[in-house]
Amino acid sequence: MANVVVVGSQWGDEGKGKIVDWLSERADVVVRYQGGHNAGHTLVIDGVSYKLSLLPSGLVRGKFSVIGNGVVVDPHHFVSEVEKIAGQGISVTPEVLRIAENAPLILSLHRELDALREDSNSGLKIGTTRRGIGPAYEDKVGRRAIRVCDLGEPETLRDKIERLLTHHNALRRGMGAVEISAEAIHSELMAVADKILPFMDRVWDLLDERRKRGERILFEGAQGALLDNDHGTYPFVTSSNTVAGQAAPGSGLGPAAIDYVLGITKAYTTRVGEGPFPSEQDNEIGQFLGEKGHEFGVVTGRKRRCGWFDAVIVRQTVRTSGIHGIALTKLDVLDGMDEIQVCVGYELDGQRIDYLPASMGAQSRVKPIYETLDGWKETTAGARSWAELPAQAIKYVRRIEELIGASVAMLSTSPEREDTILVQDPFQD
Structure with a gap:
C-alpha cells in the first residue's frame, strides 16, 4: 500500500477538500504539512457542509490526524475551529489529533x-x-x-x-x-x-512508527503549487513551499515515505488575489464560470478570478511536484457551453514558449495561445462512470491528459463525495 500526497496543481481552490475526504476512507492517518488557516477546504457529507481551514480534513471522518511542523498554527483559531465543528457533531480530542511540538505559532x-x-x-x-x-x-x-x-x-x-x-x-x-x-x-x-498542549506530540516519531506498522498516510496540502514560494508566481505567492516535496520536511518523514502524488486539478482555472493569470476571462465567460462554479473563497469570501484551463501551468506543476496522476474536478461547470478553449502555450515578446517564466515582468507580458474544443449540452453532474459522460466531455478530458503529460486518476462530477469516477486508486502502489 502507498502513502499519498495530495497537492493542488493550480492556484488553489481546486477541490482538495472533497478529494482528501474521499481518499481518507482508504487512509489510516491524514497529515497537514504546510500553510496555515489561510486555505479553506469545504467537505459536503450527507448534505452537510464542513468548512475547515486549519484542521486536517480527515477529522470529519474520524481518522487519526496530524498537524505537522511545516504548518504555522494560530492557537486561538485552532480552538475556535475545534469548537465550531464540535457544534456540528465532530469531536476533536488528542485521541484523534496531534500537533507537532515544533510547529510555529501565529500571534x-x-x-x-x-x-x-x-x-x-x-x-x-x-x-x-x-x-x-x-x-x-x-x-x-x-x-x-x-x-x-x-x-x-x-x-x-x-x-x-x-x-x-x-x-x-x-x-x-x-x-x-x-x-x-x-x-x-x-x-x-x-x-x-x-x-x-494536550495535542502536542513528537510528530516525526509518531508518523515513523505508524509507517513502520504499515499504516497508509495521506498528506494533505493547502493552497496550490503555483503559490509555492519557489516555484509559483513570485512574489504573488504564499510564504511556504506548497509543492508535493514539502510533505517530507513538513511532517518529519523522509522523502522515501512518499509513494504517489495526486494533483488536484480544476477543469478550468481560478485565482484569488493579485498576480498574473494568463487565461483569465474578465468577461461574460468568467462571470459564467464564477457563478456556476460558486467561486468564492472559503476563508475570505472573496470572488475568485476565473478563466479557461491553462495546460501550460499544470504541465509545469506536474513536473515540479512529481505528479503521478490528477484528480480532475468541476467538469460539470462546463456543461452547456458551445465551445471550450484551452490554453496550450504562451507568446512572449513575439516568441512562442511552453512554460511560465520566473520573472514578474515576463509573467505579466505572456499572452495565451488557445485551442478550441467543442462543448457538450448533456450534463456530467453526478456521473459515476465513464459511460455516463457525454462523448465530447471525454474528449476534453483526454485532451487535457495529452497536454499536461499526466493521466486522470480520479474525476469529480459534483461536490458530493460519491460522485467520483475512480480510474486508478492512488493507495494501490
Whole structure:
C-alpha cells in the first residue's frame, strides 16, 4: 500500500477538500504539512457542509490526524475551529489529533503586521488573507518564532517573547504603529496554552512508527503549487513551499515515505488575489464560470478570478511536484457551453514558449495561445462512470491528459463525495 500526497496543481481552490475526504476512507492517518488557516477546504457529507481551514480534513471522518511542523498554527483559531465543528457533531480530542511540538505559532502581532503591509501606500500588494501567515513564516526562518513546545516552558517563554518583540516593535515603530508589550503577548498565549498542549506530540516519531506498522498516510496540502514560494508566481505567492516535496520536511518523514502524488486539478482555472493569470476571462465567460462554479473563497469570501484551463501551468506543476496522476474536478461547470478553449502555450515578446517564466515582468507580458474544443449540452453532474459522460466531455478530458503529460486518476462530477469516477486508486502502489 502507498502513502499519498495530495497537492493542488493550480492556484488553489481546486477541490482538495472533497478529494482528501474521499481518499481518507482508504487512509489510516491524514497529515497537514504546510500553510496555515489561510486555505479553506469545504467537505459536503450527507448534505452537510464542513468548512475547515486549519484542521486536517480527515477529522470529519474520524481518522487519526496530524498537524505537522511545516504548518504555522494560530492557537486561538485552532480552538475556535475545534469548537465550531464540535457544534456540528465532530469531536476533536488528542485521541484523534496531534500537533507537532515544533510547529510555529501565529500571534496577533503577525496578523496586525500582515494588515499593515497590505494597507501600506508603498510597496506591492500581494493580496494576502491578512491572517498572519507570512509574518509567522518570516519569524520561523529568522529563528525567533514562538513554537508549540514553548507553551509548556513558561520559565523561558518570556525571554523568547522579548527577543521576538525586539524585531517586531522596531518594525511597528517604523510603520507608525503602537508598540506591543511582552505581557500582552504572554497573556495571549497563556489564555490558550492549556487547550493546545494536550495535542502536542513528537510528530516525526509518531508518523515513523505508524509507517513502520504499515499504516497508509495521506498528506494533505493547502493552497496550490503555483503559490509555492519557489516555484509559483513570485512574489504573488504564499510564504511556504506548497509543492508535493514539502510533505517530507513538513511532517518529519523522509522523502522515501512518499509513494504517489495526486494533483488536484480544476477543469478550468481560478485565482484569488493579485498576480498574473494568463487565461483569465474578465468577461461574460468568467462571470459564467464564477457563478456556476460558486467561486468564492472559503476563508475570505472573496470572488475568485476565473478563466479557461491553462495546460501550460499544470504541465509545469506536474513536473515540479512529481505528479503521478490528477484528480480532475468541476467538469460539470462546463456543461452547456458551445465551445471550450484551452490554453496550450504562451507568446512572449513575439516568441512562442511552453512554460511560465520566473520573472514578474515576463509573467505579466505572456499572452495565451488557445485551442478550441467543442462543448457538450448533456450534463456530467453526478456521473459515476465513464459511460455516463457525454462523448465530447471525454474528449476534453483526454485532451487535457495529452497536454499536461499526466493521466486522470480520479474525476469529480459534483461536490458530493460519491460522485467520483475512480480510474486508478492512488493507495494501490
